[in-house]
Amino acid sequence: MLNIVVCVSGGGTNLQAIIDGVAEGRIRNTKIVGVISNNAGAYALTRAKDAGIPAFCISPKKFENRENFNQAFLAQLEALAPDLIVLAGFLVILPEKMIEVYRNRIINIHPSLIPSFCGTGYYGLKVHEAALTRGVKVTGATVHYVDEGTDTGRIIMQKAVEVLEGDTPEVLQRRVMEQAEWVILPKAIDEIASSRE
Ligand code: GRF
Numbered sequence: 001m002l003n004i005v006v007c008v009s010g011g012g013t014n015l016q017a018i019i020d021g022v023a024e025g026r027i028r029n030t031k032i033v034g035v036i037s038n039n040a041g042a043y044a045l046t047r048a049k050d051a052g053i054p055a056f057c058i059s060p061k062k063f064e065n066r067e068n069f070n071q072a073f074l075a076q077l078e079a080l081a082p083d084l085i086v087l088a089g090f091l092v093i094l095p096e097k098m099i100e101v102y103r104n105r106i107i108n109i110h111p112s113l114i115p116s117f118c119g120t121g122y123y124g125l126k127v128h129e130a131a132l133t134r135g136v137k138v139t140g141a142t143v144h145y146v147d148e149g150t151d152t153g154r155i156i157m158q159k160a161v162e163v164l165e166g167d168t169p170e171v172l173q174r175r176v177m178e179q180a181e182w183v184i185l186p187k188a189i190d191e192i193a194s195s196r197e
Pocket of ligand 1: 008009010011012013014015044088089090109110111124177181
């Protein structure tokens with residue numbers, strides 16, 4: 001059994017895709033042992049609770065400094081003892097120690113075909129705005145391992161999505177989620193779980 005912790009900051013549609021994937025047997029041999037958010041208002045926390053998954057909010061605002069926040073965050077992770085950490089829209093710079101301790105055990109979903117439209121500053125709608133400004137005809141999503149860089153870790157899975165005439169960043173974001181993110185993130189977790197057996 002692959003025990004995973006999912007880290008989230010927002011709406012949690014990717015988290016939902018994982019919850020559904022596990023429930024429907026598309027993600028095999030996997031248990032979501034916890035969801036951690038840095039944002040108390042994240043709807044993702046409600047999704048976790050509704051699914052009966054232990055949900056934790058560790059907000060930097062509640063700590064005197066970054067170091068104290070990092071310590072609390074790492075302590076929560078350690079308590080959950082995950083085999084794999086899944087970053088699903090987690091807008092926090094990871095503590096360096098976390099990357100060391102969980103090397104090759106942290107994955108992230110990025111809403112473009114890396115190495116396009118990735119790295120510092122490319123998050124959320126900005127990624128899709130940049131793709132539209134550049135005029136690419138194909139974009140997509142990437143699941144990759146997390147290392148010290150931003151979106152530089154080894155690529156696990158990618159899926160292309162067509163850009164259509166008249167797309168707005170919001171419309172393109174939605175299509176990339178539906179056709180790529182919600183497909184390849186569950187698939188990547190299933191493959192990692194299966195490869196451990
Ligand atoms: C997704 O677009 C993901 O690729 C990015 O952040 C967004 C999170 O959306 N890293 P959600 O919270 O899963 O709905």
